[in-house]
Amino acid sequence: MINFSIGFIGGGRAVRIILGGFKRGGKLPRRIIVSDINIEGLKTLRNEFPEIIIAEKDNGKAASQDIIFIALHPLVIGDALGEVKAYIKPSSIVISLAPKITISTMSEVLDGHHKIVRMIPNAPSIINEGYNPVAFSPSLTEMERSSLIDIFNILGDTIQIPEEKLEAYAILFAMGPTYLWFQLDTLHEVGRSFGLSEQELNDGLKKMTTGTVNTMYNSGMSPQDVMDLVAVKPLKEYEEEIKNMYRKSLDAMYKKLKDKV
Structure with missing residues (x-):
């Protein structure tokens, strides 16, 4: 079991892939909250993963967890982060699953919050055979990075790369x-x-x-x-x-x- 609480802002395909990998690997987090504006999508997700707590139109609940995955389209990430920044604890780690939006841009929207990671998961992660590039903010400690890599490795292989290469990895290996x-x-x-x-x-x-x-x-x-x-x-x-x-x-x-x- 993952000994962190995890929130997902957005409940689409990427979340299903990650939860599927965690469950198949026998490592579901102790507390999982998924928020989305689509209640039917949330219910479908909960039918597949009864362990999760769903929060319709309540991103603040997901944002108050230890690790927060941002599983949204790049065009709406800025607005979503602006709405939930008051809920994010200083110790929490924000993980964006989207291309395009940089760590520095997210940090600026979050009023200087620096514990930010970008990861581009690929679909084979659902069977623990993913190939997932990750870029860390320099502000994360070695212990924090190591803990996150342990979590990511449940999904398959984790590759640390320079942030500017993430879009290329997304096109070749995620898509x-x-x-x-x-x-x-x-x-x-x-x-x-x-x-x-x-x-x-x-x-x-x-x-x-x-x-x-x-x-x-x-x-x-x-x-x-x-x-x-x-x-x-x-x-x-x-x-x-x-x-x-x-x-x-x-x-x-x-x-x-x-x-x-």
């Missing part, structure tokens, strides 16, 4: 699963139409995906040599189009995240 999931699901669908069983598809696609990644990064071969291992490439005529889609969409997203609010 990254979305670039692959629909393709895996489509392969599953196609395989089913070929007469393969669910077990065959589950086993085969998992092994193929793991082996593909390991070959690319652990074989010692160049990317070009790896991609040349298989002679027949059914999607060859679409490769340039797909690569250009990646470049165009991800570059635009990066610029958007790096623009100031």
